[in-house]
Amino acid sequence: xFATAPASxxxxxxxxxxxxxxxxxxxxxTRRLVNDTMAGQYHAVFKGRGMSFDSVREYQAxxxxxxxxxxxxxxxxxxxxxxxxxxxxxxxxxxxxVSASMGIGTVERSKRDLAAEVAAVLAFxxxxxxxRVGLVLFSDRIEHVxxxxxxxxxxxxxxxxxxxxxxxxxxxxxxxVCDELSRIVRKRSVVFLLSDFLDSEFDRSFGVLAxxxxxxxxxxxxxVEEKFPDLAGLVPxxxxxxxxxxxxxxxxxxCRTAYWQRQAVLRRKAETLLRKHxxxxxxxxxxxxxxxxxxxxxxxxxxxx
Numbered sequence: 001x002f003a004t005a006p007a008s009x010x011x012x013x014x015x016x017x018x019x020x021x022x023x024x025x026x027x028x029x030t031r032r033l034v035n036d037t038m039a040g041q042y043h044a045v046f047k048g049r050g051m052s053f054d055s056v057r058e059y060q061a062x063x064x065x066x067x068x069x070x071x072x073x074x075x076x077x078x079x080x081x082x083x084x085x086x087x088x089x090x091x092x093x094x095x096x097x098v099s100a101s102m103g104i105g106t107v108e109r110s111k112r113d114l115a116a117e118v119a120a121v122l123a124f125x126x127x128x129x130x131x132r133v134g135l136v137l138f139s140d141r142i143e144h145v146x147x148x149x150x151x152x153x154x155x156x157x158x159x160x161x162x163x164x165x166x167x168x169x170x171x172x173x174x175x176x177v178c179d180e181l182s183r184i185v186r187k188r189s190v191v192f193l194l195s196d197f198l199d200s201e202f203d204r205s206f207g208v209l210a211x212x213x214x215x216x217x218x219x220x221x222x223x224v225e226e227k228f229p230d231l232a233g234l235v236p237x238x239x240x241x242x243x244x245x246x247x248x249x250x251x252x253x254x255c256r257t258a259y260w261q262r263q264a265v266l267r268r269k270a271e272t273l274l275r276k277h278x279x280x281x282x283x284x285x286x287x288x289x290x291x292x293x294x295x296x297x298x299x300x301x302x303x304x305x
Contacts, residue, residue: 019163026159030120033291034128041298042125046090046190046214056080090190091148092126092133094119095177096162097195097220099139100170106224107287114286115194115220116162121294122192123155131190137162138177139169171242174202178209190214196221197270197281210277217274222286225263227256 056069059079067081096119102112119135126133127150134148135158144165146158174195181191182205191213209215249255274281282297284290 019160022163023156023160026117026120027156030117030124033121034124037291037295038121038125038298039128041295041302042122043129044302045298046092046129046131055083057083090126090129090131091185091187092122092131092190092192093136093148093181093185094122094133094158094192095136095138095181095194097139097172097174098137098143098162098165098167099172100167101172101196101198102220104222104224105286106222109286111196111220111222111286112162114284114290115218116159118218118220118284118290118294119162119192119194120155120159123158126190127152127155133158135161136177136181137165137167138173139167140171140173140176141169142177142180143167143169172196172199174199175205178202178205182208182212185213188213190216192216192218194218194220196225197274198266200266200269200273203273203276206273206279207277210279215277215279217279217281219267219270219281219283220286221267221283226267227260 056072057080059068059081063081067083069080069082072080096115098112102115103110105111105113123133123135130150132148132150133155135144135146136142137144144161146154146161172195174193174197177193185191191209193215195217197217197219206215271281280297280301282293284293
């Protein structure tokens with residue numbers, strides 16, 4: 001079984017009210033996005049388990065003759081065709097990285113805040129298509145699990161838990177969460193994996209997950225991870241996950257270029273690994289509208305299908 005940890009119980013009344021307000025704000029934003037844009041895109045990509053017979057109706061010009069119900073047609077003297085409905089109820093898991101590096105935010109909010117909103121969009125999209133959705137929060141361990149269910153209250157609980165969680169781990173272990181999801185989730189499901197992907201040892205484990213499930217990686221990033229700001233003097237940089245501190249000459253153009261190149265290499269390495277296993281990474285950047293990237297991904301994938 002998943003090892004779970006409860007959401008933080010040490011928050012005072014003010015912080016709890018703040019979380020409640022943020023949950024309501026996220027619901028308003030994401031439900032509007034889902035109703036206006038995302039629900040149809042989601043449905044076009046993530047099909048149900050198959051088609052089941054629903055009813056019959058009279059034949060109309062252009063109907064496929066293979067759908068004619070010859071028994072009903074013979075009994076009634078007319079021509080009737082079978083109608084089918086899609087069997088949905090997919091199981092959707094939203095796995096969100098809550099390691100220390102996801103707490104970084106240099107624009108208007110942290111990567112974790114952005115991940116919470118994207119997770120809510122995905123969860124409400126699943127809900128609007130009658131799918132069951134669950135949540136897995138992870139760092140270098142499984143921090144918290146909300147089993148898949150339906151309902152608005154269930155999705156709001158997911159968002160609330162994501163905002164309130166006080167992770168015990170600081171580092172990112174994508175191999176661990178991929179292995180755990182592959183082991184525990186028996187039935188083929190849709191797995192959205194939200195992380196900054198600042199990890200490099202998850203090739204084998206992600207490959208297994210992608211073969212067993214429909215794995216969709218969403219790369220959450222902050223502008224400072226792509227281009228260091230032009231500042232003056234030495235700046236201490238602390239690794240959020242290890243605590244290691246390194247001094248950086250922010251006023252030196254060569255240092256800034258070296259920093260950018262190193263970050264670019266890390267991003268390309270993660271993208272290459274994900275694409276190697278047939279997954280197309282979707283980027284969501286703090287301070288930028290992530291909806292076009294999601295819509296483009298869904299449309300591109302639907303066209304391929």
